[in-house]
Amino acid sequence: MTVTPETAFGAGLLPGLWVAAVLLLAVASVAACIPRLSAISPQLSTAGSGLALLLGVALLMTGTTLSASGGHVLGFVSFAIRYDGLSGAFLLAFGASAAAASLSVVGARPRSAAEGAAYPLFLASILLVLGASNAFSFLLAWESMALLSAFLVVGLRPTRAVVSAGNVYLALTHVATAAILVGFAVLAGSTGGALDFATWHAVAPGLAPATRNIVLVLVFVGFATKAGAMPFHIWLPRAHPVAPSHVSAVMSGVMIKTGIYGLIRIVIDVVGGAPDWLGLLILGVGAVSAVLGVLYAMMQHDLKRLLAFHSIENIGIILIGLGSSLLLAAHGATELAALALAAAIFHSINHAIFKTLLFLGAGAVVHATGLRDLNRLGGLGRKMPATMLTFAVGAAAISGLPPLNGFASEWLTFQGLFGMAGSGALEPVARFVAVAAIGALALTAALAVACFVKATGVAFLGLPRSAAAAAAHEAARPALAAMGLLAAACIAVGVAAGPVASTLTGVARSALHTAAIRETLPSVTATPRSGDGATYAAFAVGLLLALIAAGLAFAMRSRTPARRVDTWTCGIAPQPAFQYSATSYSKPIRLFFRRILMPEREIRVEYHPGTSFPSSIRYRSHVTMLLEERVLRPAHGLSLRGADFARKLQGGAIQIYIAYSVIAVLLLLLWARWS
């Protein structure tokens, strides 16, 4: 194995960090299998992921790369890794999410030893995906990641529902792998059998447009499926609720982000950009995923399913940034393209932080009550104040509220779109698409506020709606520490958005293979800067807000303590059932967007015989998943009918097969005769 660090600084530190991270994760996996050591496995995973986080930060701060290769397989392919700034940015997301998720299960027993052992390996496979620099290593790590995550979702003793969710996930993740595999094969075929990304990048400009387009579409389908973008999303809301919470946290926080990483790595870095129709397609997929993702999230009352739909929404926001970057780059607006790409990478990191936080919060709720159904929760804040506080910070961050991190990356995404709408380099139609995306993004942001007020308020505030909710208890210390750190990260990254954004813009420039041009662009800064371009002084605004709020809170203290009274419910004693539930909270939005959601409800009332007093009332409501039920299901039916037809060809009688062979030979002869 040869390690070739590119600077003196990286010589010792970076390879050391990488080797230590991989070793710790491997040891964590082994430890989980040994009963006497299994208790320290989460600590080892935490340490390994923490080192990956450090590696990511070091790569970003020093601008160096870490590469290594070795271990020839079958005498010709080798494992090869190369971690650069882009890998570093995603390593940062990976490390933050995985370290916190691993920390949260310290002291908890895994469902089985096998799952305990698979979890660190799953983390290691993501670590390798983010640095693999040839097709062989990439696909090996990618497929390990897919299989290990599928195992973690299903577990050893699955119920029927879990098996069904797992099957959908397994099928779709293999569609993704297959598409990427074929895309890579086409690339390898047209570059004389080369497998490493560097060679592909060198040869890419000479590719025939048709070949390049086939590769791009295949790679897009593969990575978008992994990312959970619509219409390839159906595995996501099925798999997440059934997986253990720390696994959902890493899957949602990081694993789906490997799809984004793959898109940036292959489409932008390796192939060197795409024609503008692909940019438009990605922008469109992003906008649809964002709006429908958040709308469906709003309709959920299963807390983890709700969070899963929000992952689709956030992938949509990231894809809006990515798509606008591709479009801008295709038209030569490279600085704006770098800004939009930086927004996409920034939002990937931010989403890893707050989505992990929210899934861990959901895990704490499930652990404390055994319930995922918001309509049976309520009033948890009194029993779990620390969980509520951190969950609220995560909720505000994912809703894109200043001064938290989600706002900073959405701000940059908006600026990319504003620039696109105003750019003279683009045709009017592309500019109008940017305008439509601005509207979609604004709608998404406002709906996210609505949804997270609902999730936080219905679960943690008000009165408990069930005995289990009333008997809740605070999360264990390690889980609280993990959530606390992530909440602090939401605030810290939010107010430090200036330096983070400028570092990521550098990463985006090198992915786009462009140099910085002196242009006045909108920027996130730490301190106010006036003069050229719009600015968002993240630290200053955060400080201002905190100071005013603290001052007002101080002024508000009244000398006499408040008198305690019952909540006003028109003079009746308050009851939990009077409160708005998750379902009733979303009713205005369900009705406002009824043309898209197509809600159905069924109320069945049974009466005591001979009276008009109801003995039971049953309420069932359902919203139509537009893409799933109107596009994917018909397509599924069509493919089944195709299979039926194919079965008719397969009569089973040997004579028919002989006849087929004869006909085939005849046709071939005829073809040979005339061509």
Add this chain to the structure above:
Amino acid sequence: MELNAVATTIFLVVLQIATFLAFAPFLTATIRRTKARLQSRRGPGLLQPYRDLAKWWAKLPLESNASGPVSRYAPAFVLAAVLAAALLVPFAANRAPLAGWGDLLVVVGLFAAARFALALAALDAGGAFGGMGSSRDVAISALAEPGLVLALAGAAVAANSSDLGAISAFGVWRGVGLLGPAHLLAAAAFAIVLVAETGHHPVDNPDTHLELTMIHEGMLIEASGRSLAMLVFASELKLVVLAAVFSAVFFPFGSATEIAAGPIAFGLLVGFGKLLVVGQVLALLDGSVAKLRLLRLPDLLGLASLLALTGLAVRVLLP
């Protein structure tokens, strides 16, 4: 030079805070008065909102048995977010007091933060009316937000910057030429959103206390004492800030282009004049238009988004 810039900023911040704080309850008072006149009543005096605030500030607060820290601290955060937004909007001059701190998206974001805190606090007491107001408010805002951002985006595309000061300065520089079709469509869209976001007819009735029809008031139902004072004041201030954004972006004429006593004083006067006009239009709406059914609101707010979208289409599709 540097010191001068800091002094200018401090002067503008103090001026804006002082005038906005003093003016916000007055604007509400003028709206109530006109509305009362339209209903053939005399209505309360112009000082009534100030007296209300003073009364609530001194009162013994009542807190629900069910509520906790969220409803205790939310009012301070709501008012803080609106105050911070107020400092990012140009009013007397062509620059925001805190120029370079944040653009129009930061203002929109701060309002969203205020809405988040208020809507969350409304669920704290576990009553039906808080939830009712909260769920309606976030739903209406979700409908209004695309119109709001698109209307402002149109002006930002024209001025080639999303900084409110730059947009305002661009408007003054263009003069009457600014008032093209794209601009007017966006202004109309913003006006509709302004009505929705400040809770006036035909979206919400600011004076209703009939439980089932309340939206904004529903969220305040459990607030009392200083909490209530802060939340009411925050909503009065929000009207001033949104109207100031409206005038800075769409009708910036009259605001000072240089920081000197004369132009600033003139800019202030013109600015307050414009705010009073906005207030009178709202009062006319309250007095003459019936409230729309909740289910009909998507039509109105969808119209706002459509107007703003059309405005932008005119801007980017036509040469």
